[in-house]
Amino acid sequence: MNEPAPGPGSPAELADALRATGYLADDGLATAAFLALRMNRPLFCEGEPGTGKTALAQALAATLDAPLIRLQCHDGIDAGQALYDWDFPRQLLHLRTLEAASGRDGFDPDTVEAGLYDERFLLSRPILQALRTSPSVLLIDEIDRADDEFEAFLLEVLTEHAVTIPELGEVRATTPPVVVLTSNRTREVHDALKRRCLYLWLEHPNIEREIEILHSRLPEVPERLAASVARAVQKLRHADLIKPPGVAETLDWARALQLIGARHLDPESAARTLGAVLKYREDADRVHKQLDTLLAS
Template sequence: MAVDDAFDLNSPAEVAKALDDTGYLPDDGIATAAFLAMRMRRPLLCEGEPGTGKTALAQALATALGVDLIRLQCHEGIDAAQALYDWDFPRQLLHLRTLEAAAGGELDAESAESSLYTRRFLLARPLLRALQESPCVLLVDEIDRADDEFEAFLLEVLSEYAVTIPEFGVVSAAQPPIVVLTSNRTREVHDALKRRCLYHWLEHPDLEREVAILRRRLPGLDERLAEQVAATVQRMRQMDLLKPPGVAEALDWAQALQALGQDELDTETAATTLGAVLKYREDAERVRAAGVLTAER
């Protein structure tokens, strides 16, 4: 699908079909939010528990539209330089020495300096790449892990889809990228950024949709096994666990059982493969003690 056509999709149903063709099964809310983000050229802020498909949505959009996915992974202490650009100092130094050698020591300082700050020596980080390479999908992953200063900087970039590099000039996107921001809500994202974005909260899928996701992502998975895995994972999510399993963990568990040749989730195999779905010893002990693995299926 061409990107120009993608912006002219006529309904959320067409977006849902495009995402479905990539293997991502959206509900009506996700399809509508993605459609509006593309039609209105607004960033889409997706919040929800880990494993609800926030990052996968951006990946599916890029695949559906046939454009690159550019990912900015946020973390504590990330700053503008890490997200935007840097200069390739070793290559600049080598270039300067080459100029000096060629000039026989008669180097013009002004012209030498201007030659150092060109696109040739500019190291584009994810935000600058998105502006230069758009149309693309820009994924700003886990924005809640960044600090207030970086959030304010990001808001400025997303407001204009342009940045000024002092030594180089203004870089602006010919076409605004499709921007998906994700947050696990470890802290509240500021109102100013939320106002710039469209917002969607992603829930874990219901049983029927999770079964469909498992069978779509794992061709050949027995329907009975998919139903048992999904039902058991959904019961785990209702418990007070340190890290409730997401769809990714459900897929890992089903794949592990499939690799063992299982067509049914029996108690013994469930117990021995629990590390595929639960990542904390305390959670595994809590699930075993609650009898979740021996519950009637």
């Protein structure tokens, strides 16, 4: 049985290690991530966009000093896009080189075919890369955008930690990758896949934690500005917007305000920098009309 890669010895140690990378984890998140590491189980992270799901995988990779390998899911993704492909242009060039060197009559079909499916022509996609890289963190981002067939394939790979390439044989991970799956819950992911994982629901941080995140990631931002940005973002998340801001937008807004010399958030500076926090014209128009209310303490 494959053993999990060594890591922090407790949830508190993991929380401290994540904090050192700039990711602030509460007790529930740190415990879920710790158990995923120690039990060698994928961590299924679900929640609204911008709640730090992808950032958690990035922070785990930094904490474990392991490469982060990302598979971005999309509508129509299939096993070939996730596993491997063959470099057909290079194979064709190789074939033409052999033909020029020996002529058609000099071909041994079996030898030529074996040469075409050599390791050097293999294009490893994210899952195969993760299985062959020890240790590694495999981020399967937005699994809810894939279809049922891809979920079934993924379940098999995550259970076996191995794939078979017909031309080369089995590839099995010596140390299984740390796997983080994320979902924005645009659809329900099947129970069979969820049962294979440990589950974690991520919320947007409360105002105290958001201020703490700002201080941790952007220590150069004045305290008053960080607090006013965090308060404003908390209100924006309850303003019935097309895309409420996530933590990344909070950081971008604070950084933008700091770069233009703002010491606190006022209507003028907020209007000038709304593009850092709002990504739809309709949202920006609505908020422009309500800046005084938004910035009221």
